[in-house]
Amino acid sequence: MSGLSVAGAVVTYAGTTAVADVDLDVAVGEVVALLGPSGCGKSSLLRAVAGLEPLTAGRVAWDGADLRDVPVHRRGFGLMFQDGQLFAHRDVAGNVAYGLEMARIPAAERRDRVDELLELVGLAGYQRRPVATLSGGEQQRVALARSLAPRPRLLLLDEPLSALDRSLRERLASDLHDILRRAGTTSLYVTHDHDEAFTVADRVAVMRAGELVQLGSPAELWAAPADADVAAFLGYRVVPARDGGRLGLGPQALEVVGVVAGDSVDGAVADDAGGPDDRAAADDAGASAEAPRSAGDGRLTGRVTAVGFSRGRTTVTVDLPDWGEQRAVAAGIAAIGAGDLVRLRLDPAGVVEL
Numbered sequence: 001m002s003g004l005s006v007a008g009a010v011v012t013y014a015g016t017t018a019v020a021d022v023d024l025d026v027a028v029g030e031v032v033a034l035l036g037p038s039g040c041g042k043s044s045l046l047r048a049v050a051g052l053e054p055l056t057a058g059r060v061a062w063d064g065a066d067l068r069d070v071p072v073h074r075r076g077f078g079l080m081f082q083d084g085q086l087f088a089h090r091d092v093a094g095n096v097a098y099g100l101e102m103a104r105i106p107a108a109e110r111r112d113r114v115d116e117l118l119e120l121v122g123l124a125g126y127q128r129r130p131v132a133t134l135s136g137g138e139q140q141r142v143a144l145a146r147s148l149a150p151r152p153r154l155l156l157l158d159e160p161l162s163a164l165d166r167s168l169r170e171r172l173a174s175d176l177h178d179i180l181r182r183a184g185t186t187s188l189y190v191t192h193d194h195d196e197a198f199t200v201a202d203r204v205a206v207m208r209a210g211e212l213v214q215l216g217s218p219a220e221l222w223a224a225p226a227d228a229d230v231a232a233f234l235g236y237r238v239v240p241a242r243d244g245g246r247l248g249l250g251p252q253a254l255e256v257v258g259v260v261a262g263d264s265v266d267g268a269v270a271d272d273a274g275g276p277d278d279r280a281a282a283d284d285a286g287a288s289a290e291a292p293r294s295a296g297d298g299r300l301t302g303r304v305t306a307v308g309f310s311r312g313r314t315t316v317t318v319d320l321p322d323w324g325e326q327r328a329v330a331a332g333i334a335a336i337g338a339g340d341l342v343r344l345r346l347d348p349a350g351v352v353e354l
């Protein structure tokens with residue numbers, strides 16, 4: 001079985017092109033995320049796969065069979081949206097059983113399947129709860145159970161977590177990863193959040209202005225973003241490199257290795273950090289209280305403008321010559337404050353050349 005195949009897909013609205021010539025395959029059992037900023041065409045592509053939006057050109061096929069003339073409800077695809085759109089007058093079990101009733105599954109079998117699904121989504125025992133008494137996260141778990149119940153051959157999820165707050169979103173994204181794998185459900189997952197895409201998906205398709213600009217596993221995308229825009233969208237800070245090109249600094253790329261006593265920054269230093277191959281900068285850990293050397297020795301020095309604390313680590317914002325304000329981690333530096341002059345290490349593993 002070959003799964004989903006999208007070829008040359010174009011979606012237009014009154015002359016505006018929302019999806020421009022997209023090719024995308026999703027293998028059976030695979031979870032692929034469509035990732036991109038608002039308005040880039042993710043939902044339009046998802047809706048075209050569902051059959052909710054007509055294709056202006058191209059084709060959508062499942063297991064090699066063109067779905068052009070197959071209406072939405074006959075595609076065997078499940079749908080889940082940001083707002084789970086639960087039936088308020090039904091309890092949790094009634095919601096999960098909905099698709100099974102439509103498919104005329106016998107009552108006893110329905111009950112077993114509902115129990116199994118609630119167990120899978122972490123809501124065992126919730127069968128009789130009115131949905132209005134559930135938290136937002138629980139409601140989305142019910143919505144997920146409901147869309148998985150009829151065993152869709154493809155599950156289409158459109159920003160299923162975006163109405164939830166961040167910590168809940170992170171936890172549910174990781175649960176979703178496990179649930180979709182355990183259910184073995186082939187899935188296409190729309191999100192504008194790179195962390196969510198990386199957590200949930202096997203492969204991520206980055207979209208921009210209607211086009212698919214890069215497709216790869218989270219590790220592949222992170223290791224080699226297609227261009228500066230993709231890098232920035234994935235969370236890299238794009239800065240100029242000394243060769244006239246650009247570098248992407250990952251969130252852990254800069255580490256404070258010491259506070260410089262007194263003195264001012266002696267010459268521009270940012271252009272001495274050449275990037276991943278600049279081992280001189282990387283090796284420069286250690287000494288903590290000496291004046292910066294002159295430009296050319298591969299050291300980075302900058303002035304702290306703000307100090308924060310995030311997930312158990314001290315982070316600082318440092319103003320660097322040529323690179324402006326950048327975030328750096330400051331593990332193990334006890335006393336550090338705004339105004340301090342600090343020396344930093346550039347970790348080559350956290351930097352990409354663009």
Ligand SMILES: Nc1ncnc2c1ncn2[C@@H]1O[C@H](COP(=O)(O)OP(=O)(O)OP(=O)(O)O)[C@@H](O)[C@H]1O
Nearest residue numbers: 013016018036037038039040041042043044045192
């Ligand atoms: N029904 C419609 N009629 C006209 N234009 C539309 C319609 N739906 C979407 N568009 C336009 O098509 C483009 C792509 O929209 P789409 O919703 O697919 O993007 P998206 O990446 O999913 O964005 P978001 O995350 O904000 O939903 C946008 O410019 C949007 O304004």
